[in-house]
Amino acid sequence: NAGVTQTPKFRILKIGQSMTLQCAQDMNHNYMYWYRQDPGMGLKLIYYSVGAGITDKGEVPNGYNVSRSTTEDFPLRLELAAPSQTSVYFCASSYSSGAGAEQYFGPGTRLTVT
Amino acid sequence: AQSVTQPDIHITVSEGASLELRCNYSYGATPYLFWYVQSPGQGLQLLLKYFSGDTLVQGIKGFEAEFKRSQSSFNLRKPSVHWSDAAEYFCAVGAGNNDMRFGAGTRLTVKP
Secondary structure, three states: OOOEEEEOOEEEEOOOOOEEEEEEEOOOOOEEEEEEEEOOOEEEEEEEEEEOOEEEEOOOOOOEEEOOOOOOEOOEEEOOOOHHHOEEEEEEEEOOOOOOOOOEEOOOEEEEEO | OOEEEOOOOEEEEEOOOOEEEOOEEEOOOOOEEEEEEEOOOOOEEEEEEEOOOOOEEEOHHHOEEEEEHHHOEEEEEEOOOOHHHOEEEEEEEEOOOOOEEEOOOEEEEEEO
């Protein structure tokens, strides 16, 4: 199993550009998550999904969109990139939901917006 | 909402020395508590978790953590640190549906 994979690993965007961060998992997990990690701030939840076709906002959703057309894939879309979106983005998945679910993380995408 | 505080941003220990990383949480009910480790350039890996029962939990790589309800703490310990333990460590608390909150992390440096 590859686990959770993310592409690209690095990306530089100009202000106002858009891009999609890809995330895929091969563990047949229903639950998937997108986090951003800023220095000294820990991880903050952007969006999550409880299954194909179902998504919901997390703590910091503004400026992002997601879709979940299959169990395996959970892309994160940035429209009109802003410098405040410079961060490291992590995708995660879990077999179950709820407060006790162990999450499995991808290696991250480092995004710089200039 | 629940929250997590890791008071130490950076800790340096000598190889072979013992380690304790502090974590304090805020949550009204019994929380689900986790410790994750992040090696440079990698995603997070689960070290251990606490749900209920025995307050001393064992994890991978020789780590353990103790839940102390009276102190709202879940400190991570290791008796003898190895150079490969140098990484960033995150404490997290889960509460409610799909709502996991992470601390800001503690960066561990290991001196030879």
